[in-house]
Amino acid sequence: MKKIKNLFIITVTSLLAVSCNNDLTSVEQVETGRAKDYYLNMGKKLENPYSVKTMKLALENVKQKMGKNSLKSLSKTGEEFNIETTHLYVKFNPVDLVQEQTLESDSTLIVSDYPLDYDYSNEELESMGYDNPNIIGSYYTAVPKDQTLPNVPREILEELYIPEEDPFFDEIGTGKASSTDLTSKQDLYTNLMHEAYKITNNEKQLGLEKSSDGKWWIFGKKWYPSGRITMYDNSLGQTVAVDGAQVLMRQWFTIRQAITDGNGYFSTGFVRGTAKYVLQWERHHYDIRNGWFGQAETHGPNVKEQQWNYNVNGDQNIQFAMIHRAAHHYYYKDIKGLRRPPMYGEMPSRMKIAAIDATNTDINGDFSFWRSLGGILPTIRIYKRTNMSDYYGTVTHELGHASHWKMGWWTFQGVQDNVAESWARGVQWDLTRMVYPNYSASYFGNYTGIVQDLIDNDNSYSDQTSGYSISQIENSLKYQKTWQDWRNKIKQDYDNPTENNLDTVFNYWFNQQ
Secondary structure (H helix, E strand, O other): OOOOOOOOOOOOOOOEEEEOOOOOEEOOOOOOOOOOOHHHHOOEEOOOOOEHHHHHHHHHHHHHHHOHHHHHHHOOOOOOOOOOOOEEEEEEOOOOHHHHHHHHHOOOOOOEOOOOOEEOOHHHHHHOOOOOOOOOOOEEEEEEOOOOOOOOOEEEEEEEOOHHHOHHHOOOOOOOEOOOOOOOHHHHHHHHHHHHHHHOOOHHHHOOEEOOOOOEEOOOOEEOOEEEEEEEEOOOOEEEEOOOOEEEEEEOOEEEEEEOOOOOEEEOOOEEOEEEEEEEOEOOOEEEEEOOOOEOEEEEEEEEOOOEEEEEOOHHHHHHHHHHHHHHHHHHOOOOOOOOOOOOOOOOOOEEEEEEOOOOOOOOEEEOHHHHHHOOOOOEEEEOOOOHHHHHHHHHHHHHHHHHHHOOHHHHOOOOHHHHHHHHHHHHHHHHOOOOOOOOOOOOOOOOOHHHHHHOOOOOOOOOOOOOOHHHHHHHHOOOOOHHHHHHHHHHHOOOOOHHHHHHHHHHHHHHO
16 A cells, blocks of 8 residues: 555554454555546536626626616616625635535535536446545535635635525516516516526526417426435335435525435425435535545436435445445434444544445455544445345444444554454444344354343353343443453443353353354
8 A cells, every 4th residue: 555645644653444354454544535626527517607797798688688777676776786796606625634624514515526517427427436536625615605614725716696596586476577578576587597598508407488478487486395215125125214314406506405304205495497306425424425535426307396206226326325324323313322433523524434336245344443534535435235234234333343443542452353343243233123123143253242142132152141231331342452351341330130141151252253
């Protein structure tokens, strides 16, 4: 592996990685990051109808065609209607992990790691994320002009005027507009938008319709995108809701957001006209990546006044959805009193989970906490699986390692691999069974069934201890590095009717390794 070049502020001399089916091993830091302006080499740059420059030209054209004096009657102040900046199209260029984290911490921003004024084919969208360059990439968003922005290097790519976001047009009707007179806000809005889109060769996007009396209309009334996200779970044999997923509705620089509820339903703020549904697979505490780099997204239809009832399909989209379902469980739902994995702010960046579009017969998942110090490479890698329960268990296992590390990485360093792997396998078994009651985890190498044996009283390997809770076992794990120390701490911390059998059970599993 190449050594890092001017990337990490922190220097770590000896760190550990956890790879399922592998021992804890020492690793070198690697040169990472996404190439600057990588996505500018893809797709087609579109002319921007919302730039202030274009909108002002469009307004002048409307005046020439329809008479400028009629505009005065449409202004609230009696002054002539004019174009002023409402939004800024911003490109953020974080230069280090601190700045990237600062950007991520601003919950008012919905950013994209590719430009908003490009047209990408489905093939290009699906392939995003496989670049292998050497610096942090850029992020794009549109914000109201007066919004306070995070202290991250940025460029103002363009000043925007977005009529749909201008309160002046809030109460426009949904009927036809005149193409010859400006007697209403509807007339002004329709003709202004039509001219701006015509100037920039985007007229087809308006859905322009004309009637026999010479009037026309574009976009149509406000509508509220909504729908439901589900998927077929082959381990449960039924269709299930995908809850906690982030749905975006994109229309040029206007972005609406919603989170699916427990039944998979969502509803966003209003848009006008045609807009595109997107599932962006991230939440505040974790970020699913498409391969090593690039945001994991599932792109829905570009529609007008239509719901999106989507049953997740396609190998990679299912992979995204299953990683999300397990991560959402560990971060946001009932986990029987366990500690959460590292939260946002506890690492230099959010927990990055890579969805690797490949199978690996030796490694199902891989947690390497040294990557969390760097924050650019994903901390967890998840390879393709066949069964949904295997996806769920693998993600839970790796997040179990992350939660273990969170107890104190200085104590995690040097922990015996049989302790680390047995704990993660125990979490995998207990939490996954909350969704898949018949789930069982196999044990081999350094993966033992000690946690399961301490909890249940129906273990085919050994049935001499039971009644401990998963949170009790975790509490006793903190600061313990060896098999014997973990056992002794459980004895010290908790009274249990089967405590006298702890030595026998721990010895049994130790000898199975």
